[in-house]
Amino acid sequence: MRLKYSANVLPIRVMCSGRVSPHFILKAFQQGADGVLVAGCHIGECHYGKGNYITAKRVAVMKEMFQFIGLSPKRLRLEWIATSEGNKLAQVVSDFSQEVIQLGPSPLRRFKKTIQWEPTQKPADTLKVSP
Amino acid sequence: MNYETIVTTCTYCGCGCGLLLEVLDGKVVGTLPQKDHAINQGGLCIKGWNAHEFIYDEGRLKKPLLKKNGSLEEVSWEEAFDTVATRLKKIRDENGPDSIAGLTSARCTNEENYLFQKWMRAVIGTNNVDHCARL
């Protein structure tokens, strides 16, 4: 259909929204993402049967956790978009993009770690004793 | 089937946190912090949690090794003791006691470390003795 949506979006394709592990969402925020949008098939229409059922539960728990930590839960969104709904996808992505821009950069990016220690040299190889 | 926990002290640094070594069927399998210890009060650092790991490590030497003809060879304890005693005595007599220094390890027991530094100070006569955790 070649509809346009915001250019600040990095799409990551997975076979089912159930594949989106909470680790991915956490890692995305840790690496500096300002928002994460998970788009899956409608409930009852999962190509694999029940994959999107668990996605709903996971995202609910993640949102509550983010709320408690001080990361706005609006930065994580879950949408059910069928494969054929190209218009809806473009619309949702643009809306979400606008919302996240209004929320501002993620606090994880603004926060500077006060203690950061990196090892300065590689550890020496263990001594090998020849027989 | 035997399980018990032994009350001991961590040897790694100068804090001396209380540890419980878990012994299952005669083998040390894990570590637990001692909850009622005045110093650590139930917490341990990562070295303390893994204080049991070096016990059964494959890299540990089982026999004394002596360098002969440029490579290390296994020898008996008597030969090792004789060589070490003779040569250390010779070095001490020729160059004075301060030419010898001793280095111990955090993986020895605290009692062994005490013995070592006592030996260095009383027998060899030097106080050049140190520990890998600078104890």
Next chain:
Amino acid sequence: MGTHSEASGYLESVTVEDVMEKTREKMSKLLTEKEVSAILALKTSHGHPTPYLFLKPEELKEWVTDEAHRYPLTKILIKIARRHPDQVIGIPIRGCEERSLVELFKNNQLRMNRVKAIGIVCTQAQANYCRCDRPFPSQVEGGDLAKPVEDISDIEEVERLSEEERFHFWMRQFGKCIKCYGCRNICPACFCPTCTLEDGALVKPGGMPPEIPIFHLIKAYHMADRCIDCGLCEEACPMGIPVRRLYRKVKKSIKDLFKYIPGEKADEKGPLEFLGDGSYELPGGGK
């Protein structure tokens, strides 16, 4: 501090020593009649309570219960059961330990027919300290049951702060972390042989503090439907990070969203353990 008699008045008022004696006799009987091969409990060693596996009834003379110093006995039981899967082992448990046993049965880490549980009660002082909402197991040998403590003031204290203040609070707390893995090692609900927290791809190794907040949030999510709120994690943290508050909040969220409490029923699976039937609707439609 409430008095013991305000509790449900389970039995006529007996002293703590009587209850201990009664429990000791029961455990002795279990050993002599070979109903269990051993009992895992605390014994005084060099003046300190330490976990020990009692094999003979005579050894039970040295059995102690120490409320102030709790050890993760159910976690030790997993270690022993893995080595000796055919033996039936008895274990005296408090309320929290019973919840952890239920969770471990559900996750196939222990078998119900290989564990014989003997209930012991906690005092009211201990229940207040632990903020425990069920300080007694389902079956006890005797003694007054302490009153459950419903106290979410620690969660509310954080929720009263603004979003930015909350973030700063948590990042300052997580910044103290020295990555000792104490919270994970001592947690009775953490039993995975390969732990995600040690995975180099998700949590960058090296560097102090570790990558925050992902380090603590991974553990919080993994234990979301398994945390039994025993409080051992906070006691084991050498830096005093209030991790228990985070896990309690996640536990509360699971209770509010899915009406599920870990450790209650042995046949009910946690909501994140199975795919489900699609009847769960995200509040607010995912926005």
